[in-house]
Amino acid sequence: MSRGAMTSLQRVLTTLGHREPDRVPLFLLPTMHGARELGLSIRDYFSRAEHVAEGQLRLREKFGHDCLYSFFYAPVEIEAWGGEVVYAADGPPNSGIPLISSPERIPRLAPPEIEKTPCLVKVLAATKMMKARAGDDCPIIGVVMSPFSLPVMQMGFDRYLDLMAEQPELFAALMRINEAFCVAWANAQLNAGATAICYFDPVSSPTIVPRETYLRFGFAVAKRTLARIKGPTATHLASGRSLPILGDIARTGTAVVGVSSLEDLGEVKGACRGKLTVLGNLNGIEMRSWTPHRAEAAVRRAIAQAGPGGGFILSDNHGEIPGQVPDDVLLAVAEAVRRWGRYPVERIAADET
Numbered sequence: 001m002s003r004g005a006m007t008s009l010q011r012v013l014t015t016l017g018h019r020e021p022d023r024v025p026l027f028l029l030p031t032m033h034g035a036r037e038l039g040l041s042i043r044d045y046f047s048r049a050e051h052v053a054e055g056q057l058r059l060r061e062k063f064g065h066d067c068l069y070s071f072f073y074a075p076v077e078i079e080a081w082g083g084e085v086v087y088a089a090d091g092p093p094n095s096g097i098p099l100i101s102s103p104e105r106i107p108r109l110a111p112p113e114i115e116k117t118p119c120l121v122k123v124l125a126a127t128k129m130m131k132a133r134a135g136d137d138c139p140i141i142g143v144v145m146s147p148f149s150l151p152v153m154q155m156g157f158d159r160y161l162d163l164m165a166e167q168p169e170l171f172a173a174l175m176r177i178n179e180a181f182c183v184a185w186a187n188a189q190l191n192a193g194a195t196a197i198c199y200f201d202p203v204s205s206p207t208i209v210p211r212e213t214y215l216r217f218g219f220a221v222a223k224r225t226l227a228r229i230k231g232p233t234a235t236h237l238a239s240g241r242s243l244p245i246l247g248d249i250a251r252t253g254t255a256v257v258g259v260s261s262l263e264d265l266g267e268v269k270g271a272c273r274g275k276l277t278v279l280g281n282l283n284g285i286e287m288r289s290w291t292p293h294r295a296e297a298a299v300r301r302a303i304a305q306a307g308p309g310g311g312f313i314l315s316d317n318h319g320e321i322p323g324q325v326p327d328d329v330l331l332a333v334a335e336a337v338r339r340w341g342r343y344p345v346e347r348i349a350a351d352e353t
Contacts, residue, residue: 008066008138021305024341032323053129100155111181131193142194146201147178204239292332
């Protein structure tokens with residue numbers, strides 16, 4: 001394909017094919033910024049599908065990035081199961097008291113019926129609205145929590161690790177229930193207009209569990225689950241390290257991996273070359289105190305390390321940009337991609353950044 005001006009979707013598809021598009025694609029993933037854009041509290045913003053769709057569309061128009069993000073907040077899935085969501089004034093909603101108080105409850109669990117669950121219907125409605133407005137110009141990214149990582153919110157970290165180690169039959173039962181829900185929820189989002197699904201799986205990261213544990217559990221779950229999702233997927237470790245398991249992640253059938261700012265981006269790109277597209281890895285926490293000059297330098301360095309040859313989408317390292325990141329920093333990131341991300345990208349020495 002020619003390097004003439006591309007749509008966002010064309011740009012992303014070219015880089016997913018490990019070829020060089022007109023410029024490096026940029027995925028800004030600001031969830032809470034939409035509330036500020038509309039002058040709403042975070043609770044009010046997420047109360048209506050129309051708010052989230054409008055917020056995402058306005059943010060894309062403002063920053064000029066290459067995707068729309070139909071993600072609301074991580075515990076929307078916990079809410080769907082009947083769990084508690086805790087709102088904060090200046091941060092993302094979080095999960096409250098775990099809904100699985102005892103492992104013995106697991107066999108009695110049933111996956112939520114998506115079409116009868118208001119919080120999930122709201123996400124699907126926002127996805128449809130974005131699709132109606134954007135058409136095929138840019139990808140819409142839906143989100144699911146990995147069946148292997150969701151139990152951290154369902155039952156708490158300590159109980160979940162105990163379950164994994166000590167009660168294999170109940171662990172297997174929970175995975176079967178979660179996998180059924182994850183597949184149905186992913187496919188519902190694809191049917192609503194999502195282009196691809198981001199499969200958040202932080203517990204699989206070597207930051208949290210050894211590779212041996214991942215291969216025994218998280219890898220096996222991912223292979224079964226991703227094979228049943230009827231569209232492309234990206235696996236995101238939500239700031240966790242990835243290098244020791246990149247080859248394994250590639251074998252799950254996913255197309256993209258979201259990587260940590262704690263790892264060398266050039267080394268990650270080398271390990272993924274021809275197998276996975278790299279998504280990352282700007283440090284969202286540090287971005288809160290960046291100047292526009294610092295933002296440009298970080299973007300330029302990331303593109304120089306991972307841009308050549310395609311197979312790289314610039315984004316943050318967590319899959320959600322903190323609401324405290326100023327608009328002028330995000331504008332500087334977007335402008336730096338337009339300046340330094342045009343192919344062929346410029347290779348720079350470390351001392352230039």
